[in-house]
Amino acid sequence: MPTASAREIWKETWNTPHKKKQIIFGTLLMLAVVIIMPHFFNAIQKRNGKLLDDWLLAIIPARNVSVAIFAIIWAMILLAIFRAIKDPSMYITYCWTYVFVCAARLTCISLVPLEPPIGLIQLTDPVTAIFYGHSVVTKDLFFSGHTATLTLICLCLKRRNDRIVATVATVAVAFLLLVQHIHYTIDILAAPVFVYLFYRSTRYVLFRNNKTNHELVKSFRAIE
Numbered sequence: 001m002p003t004a005s006a007r008e009i010w011k012e013t014w015n016t017p018h019k020k021k022q023i024i025f026g027t028l029l030m031l032a033v034v035i036i037m038p039h040f041f042n043a044i045q046k047r048n049g050k051l052l053d054d055w056l057l058a059i060i061p062a063r064n065v066s067v068a069i070f071a072i073i074w075a076m077i078l079l080a081i082f083r084a085i086k087d088p089s090m091y092i093t094y095c096w097t098y099v100f101v102c103a104a105r106l107t108c109i110s111l112v113p114l115e116p117p118i119g120l121i122q123l124t125d126p127v128t129a130i131f132y133g134h135s136v137v138t139k140d141l142f143f144s145g146h147t148a149t150l151t152l153i154c155l156c157l158k159r160r161n162d163r164i165v166a167t168v169a170t171v172a173v174a175f176l177l178l179v180q181h182i183h184y185t186i187d188i189l190a191a192p193v194f195v196y197l198f199y200r201s202t203r204y205v206l207f208r209n210n211k212t213n214h215e216l217v218k219s220f221r222a223i224e
Contacts, residue, residue, distance in 0.1 A: 006086045013088040022206060023088070026095035033102045040106055041137045049113035049139060054184045062119035062181045069176045070125045072169050073146060079162065080153045087158070089207070094156045097195070097202040101148055104194055114141040119181040144183045147174050147191035155199045 004012075013019045084091040116138040150173055154166035174188045 009086055010088055019088070019092065022092045022096070026092060026099065029099045030095050033099060036106075037102075040109075041140055044109055044113070044139050045137055047113055047139070049115045049141075051115040051118070052184050052186070054117060054186075056185045057117050057119070057178060057181055060178055060181070062121055063179050064121045065176045065180050066121075066124050069123065069146070069173055069180070072173050072176075073150065076150055076153050076166055076169050079165070080156065083157060083159070083162065090156050090158065092206060093199070093203060094152060096206060097152055097156075097199050100198045100202060101152065101195055104198065105143060105145060105148065108142050108194075109140055112142045114139065114184070116141070117181045117184055121180045121182075123180065123182060141183060142187050143190040143194055144174075144177060144187045145191075146177060147183075147188050148195050151192045151195040152199065155196065 014023070080090075080094070084094070120138055122136060122138065147170065150166065150170040154163055154170055157163050157166055170192075177183050177188060178185065
């Protein structure tokens, strides 16, 4: 049986009314987050916060590993895009979960003002300037956006080998963020917890109708 092309898969998804709405509104909300982020981060950078006593960071010498961090992150983003080209449900899940995770992250950063860890070395990546603007941002701490992004990609990927690679990448970046003293340990550990909770909730809300319809079809077939 011939495999459907990416164009055919997306066309079928686009012709399904509720999925079309999920794609449109999810994309618009994600763009809204991108627009809001620079203003938010510029604002929180001006306030004072609390300096945490992190024993793990204290024993890790600070090193600039920006190249390794962003090489891993962008490699995983490209993998996710490649897989999503033939799987619109993956894009829908990522899009909506990303919006909720960002909302939670901005709320947490607002409620938990922190000073940057001692020994922090600024990350340098021209692409992230889209989100952060051109100013230096070091107080976007609790919880880690980089760790959250990779965790979400890991959860959205469906192939076993992809998930193994994504898990290794997430752990590696989490460690490298500590090496560069970008985040406190608690920022790193909290990110996967938040992402997992929102991922499960988002999947339930977005695809519960699909599951119900599938169960109804199975029931009718059993009766027949």
